[in-house]
Amino acid sequence: MIGNLELMKEISRSSPTKIVLLIIDGLGGLPNPQTGKTELETASTPNLDQLATKGICGLTDPVSPGITPGSAPGHLALFGYNPFIFSIGRGVLEALGIDFDLQPGDIAARGNFCTVDEAGLVTDRRAGRISTEKCTELCQLLDGLVIEDTKLLVCPVKEHRFVTVFRNRDLSPNISDSDPQQVGVAPKAITALKPEGAKMAGIANEFVSIAMKVLAKHHPTNMILLRGFSKRPHLPTMEEVYKLRPAAIASYPMYRGLAKLVGMEILPTGATIEDEFSTLKQNYPNYDFFFLHIKGTDSAGEDGDFDRKVSIIEQVDSALAGLVRLEPDVIVVASDHSTPTLLKGHSWHPVPVLLYSRWCRPDRVSQFAESACLFGGLGRFPAIQIMPLAMANALKLTKFGA
Amino acid sequence: MIGNLELMKEISRSSPTKIVLLIIDGLGGLPNPQTGKTELETASTPNLDQLATKGICGLTDPVSPGITPGSAPGHLALFGYNPFIFSIGRGVLEALGIDFDLQPGDIAARGNFCTVDEAGLVTDRRAGRISTEKCTELCQLLDGLVIEDTKLLVCPVKEHRFVTVFRNRDLSPNISDSDPQQVGVAPKAITALKPEGAKMAGIANEFVSIAMKVLAKHHPTNMILLRGFSKRPHLPTMEEVYKLRPAAIASYPMYRGLAKLVGMEILPTGATIEDEFSTLKQNYPNYDFFFLHIKGTDSAGEDGDFDRKVSIIEQVDSALAGLVRLEPDVIVVASDHSTPTLLKGHSWHPVPVLLYSRWCRPDRVSQFAESACLFGGLGRFPAIQIMPLAMANALKLTKFGA
Numbered sequence: 188m189i190g191n192l193e194l195m196k197e198i199s200r201s202s203p204t205k206i207v208l209l210i211i212d213g214l215g216g217l218p219n220p221q222t223g224k225t226e227l228e229t230a231s232t233p234n235l236d237q238l239a240t241k242g243i244c245g246l247t248d249p250v251s252p253g254i255t256p257g258s259a260p261g262h263l264a265l266f267g268y269n270p271f272i273f274s275i276g277r278g279v280l281e282a283l284g285i286d287f288d289l290q291p292g293d294i295a296a297r298g299n300f301c302t303v304d305e306a307g308l309v310t311d312r313r314a315g316r317i318s319t320e321k322c323t324e325l326c327q328l329l330d331g332l333v334i335e336d337t338k339l340l341v342c343p344v345k346e347h348r349f350v351t352v353f354r355n356r357d358l359s360p361n362i363s364d365s366d367p368q369q370v371g372v373a374p375k376a377i378t379a380l381k382p383e384g385a386k387m388a389g390i391a392n393e394f395v396s397i398a399m400k401v402l403a404k405h406h407p408t409n410m411i412l413l414r415g416f417s418k419r420p421h422l423p424t425m426e427e428v429y430k431l432r433p434a435a436i437a438s439y440p441m442y443r444g445l446a447k448l449v450g451m452e453i454l455p456t457g458a459t460i461e462d463e464f465s466t467l468k469q470n471y472p473n474y475d476f477f478f479l480h481i482k483g484t485d486s487a488g489e490d491g492d493f494d495r496k497v498s499i500i501e502q503v504d505s506a507l508a509g510l511v512r513l514e515p516d517v518i519v520v521a522s523d524h525s526t527p528t529l530l531k532g533h534s535w536h537p538v539p540v541l542l543y544s545r546w547c548r549p550d551r552v553s554q555f556a557e558s559a560c561l562f563g564g565l566g567r568f569p570a571i572q573i574m575p576l577a578m579a580n581a582l583k584l585t586k587f588g589a
Numbered sequence: 590m591i592g593n594l595e596l597m598k599e600i601s602r603s604s605p606t607k608i609v610l611l612i613i614d615g616l617g618g619l620p621n622p623q624t625g626k627t628e629l630e631t632a633s634t635p636n637l638d639q640l641a642t643k644g645i646c647g648l649t650d651p652v653s654p655g656i657t658p659g660s661a662p663g664h665l666a667l668f669g670y671n672p673f674i675f676s677i678g679r680g681v682l683e684a685l686g687i688d689f690d691l692q693p694g695d696i697a698a699r700g701n702f703c704t705v706d707e708a709g710l711v712t713d714r715r716a717g718r719i720s721t722e723k724c725t726e727l728c729q730l731l732d733g734l735v736i737e738d739t740k741l742l743v744c745p746v747k748e749h750r751f752v753t754v755f756r757n758r759d760l761s762p763n764i765s766d767s768d769p770q771q772v773g774v775a776p777k778a779i780t781a782l783k784p785e786g787a788k789m790a791g792i793a794n795e796f797v798s799i800a801m802k803v804l805a806k807h808h809p810t811n812m813i814l815l816r817g818f819s820k821r822p823h824l825p826t827m828e829e830v831y832k833l834r835p836a837a838i839a840s841y842p843m844y845r846g847l848a849k850l851v852g853m854e855i856l857p858t859g860a861t862i863e864d865e866f867s868t869l870k871q872n873y874p875n876y877d878f879f880f881l882h883i884k885g886t887d888s889a890g891e892d893g894d895f896d897r898k899v900s901i902i903e904q905v906d907s908a909l910a911g912l913v914r915l916e917p918d919v920i921v922v923a924s925d926h927s928t929p930t931l932l933k934g935h936s937w938h939p940v941p942v943l944l945y946s947r948w949c950r951p952d953r954v955s956q957f958a959e960s961a962c963l964f965g966g967l968g969r970f971p972a973i974q975i976m977p978l979a980m981a982n983a984l985k986l987t988k989f990g991a
Contacts, residue, residue, distance in 0.1 A: 194656070194673075546931075548619055548627075548938050548959060566969040568654060575655030579937040586935060587652055588662035588672060589682040589817065 191269055191571060192428050194587070195578070201430040204516035204581040207467070207477045208573075210265060211503055212258075212442075213485030213526025215538040215557060219493055226484075226493060226528060227539060228556040230500040234507040235541065235555040238518060242543030244552040245565025247573065249524045255535045261523025262445045266478075267429075267574030268422060275448070276360070276417020281350045283444025285342055289419045292356035294387065297415045298341075298349040299366065300325055302407040307373045312366070313347040314408040322349060325408055328401050334390045351413065353390065359383040365395055366412035374412055391416070424450025425476065429578060434473070436466045437480035446478055460499070464506040471513055485533075488526030496528055517544040517581045520555070521573055537567060544580035593669060593973060594830050596989070597980065603832040606918035606983040609869070609879045610975075612667060613905055614660075614844075615887030615928025617940040617959060621895055628886075628895060628930060629941060630958040632902040636909040637943065637957040640920060644945030646954040647967025649975065651926045657937045663925025664847045668880075669831075669976030670824060677850070678762070678819020683752045685846020687744055691821040694758035696789065699817045700743070700751040701768065702727055702810040703776075711772045715749040716810045724751060727810055730803050736792045753815065755792060761785040767797055768814035776814055793818070826852025827878065831980060836875070838868045839882035848880055862901070866908040873915055887935075890928030898930055919946040919983045922957070923975055939969060946982035 216225035249256045249264055250271075259280050260270030275283075278295035289295060300322060302311040317325075323343040329351075330341040337355040344350060361384035365374045377392050379385040391413065398411045425433045427450070435446030436456050443453045452474070456466040460481060467477055481503055487496035510518070518541075525536040539560040550564030561567075565576070578584050618627035651658045651666055652673075661682050662672030677685075680697035691697060702724060704713040719727075725745040731753075732743040739757040746752060763786035767776045779794050781787045793815065800813045827835045829852070837848030838858050845855045854876070858868040862883060869879055883905055889898035912920070920943075927938040941962040952966030963969075967978070980986045 198656075546619070546936075550963065551960070562964070564963055566648075566963075568969075572654045575653070576937075577655075579655040579657065584655065584657060584937070586657050586659045588659040589677055589679040 190272070191267060191575070192423060195267065195428050195575065198585045198587055199429045199578060199583055200585055202581070202583050203475070204583060205475050205477075206431075206517040206577050206581050207479065207510060207515045207519070208265065208577065209479050209481070209507075209510070209518065209520045211481045211484050211500065211520065211522050213488040213524060213533065214500075214522035215525025215527070215534070215536050216488070216496070217527035217529045217536065225557050226488075226496040227500055228558065230497045230504065232500060232504040232555055234504045234511065235520065236553060238507070238511065238520070238543045239541050239555040239559070240553040241549060242518075242541055243547040243550050243565050244539065244541050244555065244560045244563030246537040246557070246560050246563070246567045247521065247540045247570040248537050248567065249570045251569070252537075253535050255533050256524050257533070258441060258523060259445060262442065264570040265521060265523055265573060266425065266449050267571055268449065269571060273420060273422055275420060277415025278350065278417045279419050280441065281344060281348070281415070282352060283448070284441035285344055285350060286440040286443065287342060287350060287352065289352070290354065292354070292358070292418070294353040294355075294358055294360045294416055294418055296351045296353075296391070296413045298351050299412040300347045300349070300408040301410050301412050303374070303410040309367060309370045309372060309374060309410070309412070311407065312368075312370060312412060316346045317408055319343060319345050321408070322347060325402070325405065329398055332394065332397060334393050337390050339394060347408075351394070353387070358387040358390070360387065360416040360418050362388045362391060362416050364414035364416075365391070366414040374410065377413070387416070420448070422449050426450055429476070429574070429583070431476040432474045433476040433478065434470060435478045435480070436463050437478070437482070438463060439480070439482045442480040442482070451478060460502050460506050464509055468509060468513065485526045488528050489531055491528050491531040493528040517542065517577050519573060519577050521570070538570070540565060540573065542576060542580060546580050546582070592674075593671060593977070594825060597669065597830050597977065600987045600989055601831045601980060601985055602987055604983070604985050605877070606985060607877050608833075608919040608979050608983050609881065609912060609917045609921070610667065610979065611881050611883070611909075611912070611920065611922045613883045613886050613902065613922065613924050615890040615926060615935065616902075616924035617927025617929070617936070617938050618890070618898070619929035619931045619938065627959050628890075628898040629902055630960065632899045632906065634902060634906040634957055636906045636913065637922065638955060640909070640913070640922070640945045641943050641957040641961070642955040643951060644920075644943055645949040645952050645967050646941065646943050646957065646962045646965030648939040648959070648962050648965070648969045649923065649942050649972040650939050650969065651972045653971070655937050657935050658926050659935070660843060660925060661847060663972075664844065666972040667923060667925055667975060668827065668851050669973055670851065671973060675822060675824055677822060679817025680752065680819045681821050682843065682846075683746060683750070683817070684754060685850070686843035687746055687752060688842040688845065689744060689752060689754065691754070692756065694756070694760070694820070696755040696757075696760055696762045696818055696820055698753045698755075698793070698815045700753050701814040702749045702751070703812050703814050704809040705776070705812040709775045711769060711774060711776060711812070711814070713809065714768070714772060714814060718748045719810055721745060721747050723810070724749060727804070727807065731800055734796065734799060736795050739792050741796060753796070755789070760789040760792070762789065762818040762820050764790045764793060764818050766816035766818075767793070768816040776812065779815070789818070822850070824851050828852055831878070831976070831985070833878040834876045835878040835880065836872060837880045837882070838865050839880070839884070840865060841882070841884045844882040844884070853880060862904050862908050866911055870911060870915065887928045890930050891933055893930050893933040895930040919944065919979050921975060921979050923972070940972070942967060942975065944978060944982060948982050948984065
């Protein structure tokens with residue numbers, strides 16, 4: 188059986204046509220109990236609606252029905268990479284999230300500063316959510332340690348969160364977490380999950396005991412918890428798979444990191460939606476694939492702020508007009524998952540998707556919205572099929588089989 | 590995991606009910622920019638619409654979303670054979686296309702007469718698309734060669750195209766093409782892709798150098814290019830899989846060849862649509878499965894002739910009345926892929942499908958058309974599931990599991 192990427196590798200071809208993949212993070216929602224309308228249905232979106240009218244709509248399952256994806260599997264699927272085959276460890280994702288440049292061999296772990304009592308039992312896994320400034324100070328106490336032949340880099344993330352990178356080309360990340368994921372118990376000893384993890388388990392345990400001594404007088408941040416030991420995975424690049432020259436525009440580091448993993452060129456951009464769209468415009472001649480990531484919708488969803496999510500969707504809609512004027516051959520508007528403000532978090536609900544190209548077979552959908560997309564010509568389909576559809580509509584795929 | 594064919598083998602049973610699979614090649618289309626209607630939506634099709642009203646409709650993906658299939662994978666899927674598992678080489682398909690009776694062990698290659706310059710670089714991969722008569726003359730110069738223990742058969746196809754068959758039971762087709770697929774470079778030396786291909790690579794290279802000498806004075810057809818070396822694949826027959834007595838009616842040889850590969854009996858027929866339907870009528874008592882293939886729609890699509898495609902669909906619709914009067918237990922109207930006249934070629938767009946039987950659960954679709962099928966009871970599904978649905982509706986499948 189041939190996999191998705193192997194098939195694309197076989198039949199994709201380079202061409203001058205251009206694809207824009209606009210990802211509105213956490214786009215899908217749930218109806219506001221007062222109005223019966225979702226965030227997207229509430230927003231005034233004349234430009235999206237016009238694209239929906241000329242294009243073809245549908246609903247995607249990011250991973251599979253009922254499954255709520257994290258950001259990594261959600262985006263891998265959007266890029267056409269099966270998230271059940273390619274996985275990204277928690278440590279690596281956290282490192283990508285602070286723009287940390289992982290070297291080959293680096294093992295990254297997600298860390299928490301936490302509180303333990305006199306008996307050594309965890310009483311608060313987040314040490315009262317200390318400030319990021321405090322976290323930065325504590326990281327400096329631990330950064331730069333050398334254990335055996337391994338250098339440790341300890342970098343703050345946000346509040347109680349940090350990243351530890353173990354720099355050594357010959358270690359295996361196949362070790363267990365120290366984070367027990369509950370209070371009232373002691374941090375767990377780290378053990379090798381496979382024989383080749385033995386040395387790394389020893390180094391990680393040594394780091395934990397050094398940290399315990401260093402932090403002893405820093406109550407409530409008197410201990411650390413580590414989890415998600417992982418190496419940067421090797422993924423075939425989008426150039427190898429699709430013969431594209433791909434560029435990523437994302438104001439949040441984690442999404443730049445995910446794009447870098449599949450070989451996209453990262454374009455420097457500003458913090459606002461307008462900044463991102465104007466970066467695309469400036470770089471339009473130089474690439475044939477653009478991943479443009481909008482973070483605000485997901486953040487508003489996680490904060491449970493319905494009106495803010497509506498407003499960000501409307502900002503994206505306004506900015507879209509300039510993108511349409513560039514006349515890309517294919518525009519896909521999609522998302523990595525739903526983030527309904529009612530749920531204040533990622534969810535499993537299918538996600539509205541819109542594809543516009545000269546060669547799509549238009550349907551009767553004239554509004555970009557969850558309820559309208561249900562009757563769209565793309566039907567309901569796995570997000571991993573978005574890239575093959577975009578490539579087909581850009582006439583970048585040759586025939587399969589004789 | 591049990592495969593599609595294994596499942597059918599396990600639960601199919603022989604019964605007197607009859608299935609007709611009417612394939613209107615390249616049926617799916619794109620809207621005419623002037624009218625907003627596809628070829629099928631433009632055609633007046635009272636008989637198809639009546640079947641759609643009494644039956645159940647949907648849209649199929651021939652291979653998978655975004656993928657444009659060749660004729661072979663498109664038809665294998667219609668017969669229920671996974672086109673990612675069973676593949677048919679270019680050489681074999683070309684041989685099937687001229688009704689060449691491939692023997693076990695035969696290796697077929699697709700050939701082009703081409704032009705090379707004094708330095709041996711290809712200047713025209715098609716030698717100016719010479720006439721079929723000229724091609725036939727040139728093939729006679731090369732036909733019947735014996736290289737080592739292998740007899741070569743060289744048969745004209747059309748214009749610059751020919752087939753070479755290497756007759757020997759013990760050779761492997763695991764060798765590379767000589768066709769570089771571009772001009773300005775020399776034809777490539779043929780090499781073994783696996784060790785067992787070594788002998789065959791030698792014979793193929795020897796054939797190329799003999800051809801070069803023979804053709805030296807025949808500018809612009811002074812060289813050949815070979816590709817798609819392949820053997821007739823072994824496929825389980827439809828009798829083995831479905832316990833059917835299947836017959837094929839197709840005026841074009843390639844489709845007869847594909848039907849033969851899955852063990853269908855080939856019924857001699859004439860060139861017109863009426864001929865094909867009357868062949869079915871005459872042979873109706875003798876088989877319980879009929880594959881009836883209409884080629885004209887695909888040809889019109891490839892020629893970009895919207896009106897001709899509409900007219901052929903209308904001819905099929907007229908002929909359908911006689912078929913309905915035979916009262917087959919199941920009638921499926923489907924296609925191997927879309928061939929929109931706007932694109933002048935096969936495409937990835939999903940294909941309308943209609944299933945009529947006494948036991949289908951009718952939907953509200955009353956017109957056989959792309960836009961209407963979107964709301965059909967069959968939904969959108971892979972073409973490989975058409976055969977299980979046809980078998981079920983013919984009450985030819987027993988229960989799965991206890």
